[in-house]
Amino acid sequence: MTIDPSKTSTSITPFAMIDKHSALPQEQEILFTMHSVFRIVEITPTPSNSRLWEVQLTITDESDPQLSTLTNRIKEEVQGPTGWHRMGKLMLKVGHFDQAEQLYDELLKGASDDRERVHIYHQLACARIDRGEYREATEFLENSLKVHEQILSPNDPELTTMYNNIGQVYSSMGEYSKALEYYEKSLKIREISVSEKALPEKHPNLAITHSNKGDVHRLIGDYEKALAFHQKALNIQENVKCNPLECATTYMNLGETYREMTDYTTALTYYQKGLKIREEKLAKTHPDLAVIYHNMLKLYFSTEKYSMPMKYIQQAVEIGQEKLPTTHPHLVEYRETYEKI
Template identity: 65%
Template sequence: IVEITQTPSNSRLWEVQLTITDESDPQLVGLTNRIKEEISGRGWYRMGHLMLKVGHFDQAVELYNELLKGASDDSDRAHIYHQLGVMNYHQGKYQEAIEFYEKALEIDRKTLPEDDASLAPTYGAIGTVYKNMGEYSKALEFYGKSLKIKEISLPPTHPDLATSYNKIGGVYHSM
């Protein structure tokens, strides 16, 4: 990816300039596969993920606000709010990040069981924000909620459990 720009004729469209590379390069293949995993999703949602990855936060906000207007269901709205939380977190806007994560949780908890596996990443993200704010007891609370869900939904040797334990340990270390 060389550049991502908004098209002058339509503010809702973006142009992505790519450069040709050798597809037989094993490093490129590995990187491409990793990027595909990280920005999974459909159409415009993938574009939003990509914009976050490359640091185009203003464009990501515009895109996510447009997607929010046209979101067809609660699941899409929750996903968009989560991504807006991610974006604000990376910009150091911690309170705003928490507000967006909480909106995502509020929507998801209306339709999902309290221990649904898809809630764990948002609880964990809120824990990370609180840790960075120095609010360690709240960080432990949300990391704990994330861990509890993961313990129910994942096998005992899953690496995500180790990541959760590590994050909780990091909070205690910071205290």
């Protein structure tokens, strides 16, 4: 273990040698604060025992650019009005769905106003979505929508996110007409906001709705409309500052559309663009990576390049087993694909 004094002198992660206070001083124990972060330099087998491995670590500090990027990303993903709300989001992110639901149930009992209730209903829906329990998720989203519609004007921009989320759940359930209905509601409000100059003409949120609509049209086999909506989304995302992961989703949706149209070369180009962003921005075991690995597997199968798929399906299954409930539709699909190979 390497501890660079120049890094620890400015660090907010202090440590202490406690060998003099330990019952076993020969162990030369070091006590670190809980949020200490180390970089793995090398892992090698020990010469004396092949079953033991030696891990070489070096401590990081606040100036580490990769650590800073990761920390900022985690903060973005677990925002909330209070520490308890942020804890709930973090539980969802790490897959502790039961604990997250218990926490949100308690928060719901003590909710002080309608806006807090809306937020909690939405998070409870997210827990169900992450489990693949889409029908139950719609109940929480509909409850959230009812409260939202009572406290907001009919064309309030806040409703667009809610309509979009409900549309995504109905799309996952295969209820495409309902999905399009909610996407249209979202798009209508956003277009009104643009016409009233409340939103710029090329706003990232418009791109999300266009891409979602495009994916539904792909699912029902209307590829021309699918491509048109995805290109609308991409025209916005590639010309304004937006979340790169949203752009990655559009690339992936375009890849799926071109794959189903048997334009495999174009499909691969978009998959690779989406994969590059997701691998740069997401943890190696993030479920969204499993989705694109599985999609690329289907592409290589279509082109009869059978040497490539095993790597992708193994990665998809491993991520799914670690991050998804055993009954989640995505994990079930990954396993079925693996068995076919």
